[in-house]
Amino acid sequence: MASTNEVKAVLNRLGVETPSWAYGNSGTRFKVFGQPGVPRDPYEKVADAAQVHKYTGAAPTVALHIPWDKVADYKDFATHAQGLGVKLGTINSNTFQDDQYILGSVCAPDPKVRANAVAHLLDCIDIMDQVNVQDLKLWFADGTNYPGQDNISDRQNRLAESLEKVYARLGANQRMLLEYKFFEPAFYHTDVPDWGTSLLHCMALGPKAMVVVDTGHHAPGTNIEFIVAGLLRAKRLGAFDFNSRFYADDDLIVGAADPFQLFRIMHEVNINGGFDVGTPVSYVLDQCHNVEAKIPGQIRSIMNVQEAVAKAVLVDQDALKKAQLAGDVLAGHEVLMDAYNTDVRGLLREWRSDKGIDPEPMKAYAASGYAKKIATDRVGGNQAGWGA
Numbered sequence: 001m002a003s004t005n006e007v008k009a010v011l012n013r014l015g016v017e018t019p020s021w022a023y024g025n026s027g028t029r030f031k032v033f034g035q036p037g038v039p040r041d042p043y044e045k046v047a048d049a050a051q052v053h054k055y056t057g058a059a060p061t062v063a064l065h066i067p068w069d070k071v072a073d074y075k076d077f078a079t080h081a082q083g084l085g086v087k088l089g090t091i092n093s094n095t096f097q098d099d100q101y102i103l104g105s106v107c108a109p110d111p112k113v114r115a116n117a118v119a120h121l122l123d124c125i126d127i128m129d130q131v132n133v134q135d136l137k138l139w140f141a142d143g144t145n146y147p148g149q150d151n152i153s154d155r156q157n158r159l160a161e162s163l164e165k166v167y168a169r170l171g172a173n174q175r176m177l178l179e180y181k182f183f184e185p186a187f188y189h190t191d192v193p194d195w196g197t198s199l200l201h202c203m204a205l206g207p208k209a210m211v212v213v214d215t216g217h218h219a220p221g222t223n224i225e226f227i228v229a230g231l232l233r234a235k236r237l238g239a240f241d242f243n244s245r246f247y248a249d250d251d252l253i254v255g256a257a258d259p260f261q262l263f264r265i266m267h268e269v270n271i272n273g274g275f276d277v278g279t280p281v282s283y284v285l286d287q288c289h290n291v292e293a294k295i296p297g298q299i300r301s302i303m304n305v306q307e308a309v310a311k312a313v314l315v316d317q318d319a320l321k322k323a324q325l326a327g328d329v330l331a332g333h334e335v336l337m338d339a340y341n342t343d344v345r346g347l348l349r350e351w352r353s354d355k356g357i358d359p360e361p362m363k364a365y366a367a368s369g370y371a372k373k374i375a376t377d378r379v380g381g382n383q384a385g386w387g388a
C-alpha cells in the first residue's frame with residue numbers, strides 16, 4: 001500500500017472546483033423547488049462556494065456559467081471572490097437557452113445563428129481575459145430529433161469551422177475544453193455525442209483543445225475509466241465534470257450512485273499521471289441539488305471525491321504490477337479491492353486536522369449557523385435558478 005503521506009500529498013494538490021449553478025434552485029421539468037437562503041445573484045453564489053472551501057479546504061475555485069453569472073464588473077467580482085478566499089474558475093458557455101438555437105448553435109443550418117453562437121463564445125473568452133481564467137468549457141445541445149432533419153456531416157463541418165474561430169482567439173495560456181453527451185436535449189443524434197468525436201475535433205484544432213468527461217454523459221454500462229485512461233494516454237483529458245447518474249444525466253452527488261465506479265476512474269487517473277504535479281486535468285463538480293440542501297450537498301461531494309482519490313492512491317502499485325505481469329488475475333483484482341475496501345475516513349480527518357480545519361466538514365458547517373443566516377438575510381429579490 002502507498003503511505004499515508006503519499007495520499008496526503010495528492011490531497012494537498014487536489015482542488016475540486018464547484019459550479020455556481022449548484023447553489024441556485026434547480027429541479028426537473030416537472031418542478032423546481034425553491035429553498036430558503038438561496039443566492040439571488042452571482043456574488044451570493046460565490047459566497048456559498050467560499051463556505052464549501054472553508055469547510056473542506058479543497059474547493060478553491062468556482063465555475064461560472066455565462067450568461068447566468070453575468071455581472072457588470074468582472075474584476076470587481078473576482079476581487080469579491082478573492083476576499084472570500086476563493087477564485088473564479090472555468091467559464092462555461094451557454095448556447096442552449098436562446099430561442100434562436102432551436103435547431104442548434106454552432107452546428108445550426110442558419111449561418112447567422114452560428115455567427116451569434118461563436119460571438120457568445122468569444123465574449124466568454126473576453127471575460128476569461130479580464131479575470132485571468134484559463135478554461136473555456138463548451139457543451140453544445142446541438143443535434144437533431146429526426147432522421148433527415150439535417151445532414152450529419154454538414155453539421156460536423158459547421159462545428160469544426162465554428163470551433164476554429166474560437167480556438168484562434170484563445171490566449172497563450174488559455175484552453176478550450178469540449179464536453180460530450182450522448183443524448184438530450186436532442187434525441188436522434190447529438191453533434192458531440194462521445195469522447196471520440198470530441199477528441200477528433202480537439203486533435204484537429206491543436207494542443208489547447210482538450211476533452212471533458214462528464215461522468216453523467218454516458219450510456220448505462222459504459223466503461224468510463226477506459227475512456228479516461230485513453231484520453232490521459234493521448235494527453236487530451238482536460239477536465240472532469242463529476243456527478244452521479246442512475247438513469248440518464250441525473251446530476252446527483254458524485255460517488256452517491258456508484259462509489260466503486262468513481263474509485264475505478266480515480267485509479268486510472270492516478271496510474272496515468274492525472275494527479276501528478278502540473279497535471280493538465282481539472283476536477284470540477286457539475287451537479288444540481290434538487291431535494292437536498294445545496295451547500296452541504298457540495299461539501300459531501302468534495303468528501304466523496306477525496307475518499308475515492310485516497311483509495312486510488314492507496315493501491316499497492318508494485319503488488320499490482322507484479323500480479324499483472326505474472327498473469328495472476330485474482331491477485332491483481334485483490335490488490336485493487338484491498339484499496340477500495342480500506343476505510344479512508346480516518347486518514348481524511350487527519351488530513352483536515354493537519355490543515356487546521358474541522359475534521360468533520362458536514363457537522364462543522366451544520367453547526368456554523370450559516371444556513372440560518374442566509375435564510376434570514378436573503379429575503380426579497382429573485383432566487384437564482386438553473387437558467388439565471
Ligand code: PSV
Pocket residue numbers: 021092093139179181214241249286
Ligand atoms: C450539460 O448537461 C452540462 O453537463 C454541461 O456541462 C452544462 O454546461 C451543464 O450541464 C449545465 O448544468
Ligand code: MN
Pocket residue numbers: 139179214241286
Ligand atoms: Mn457537464
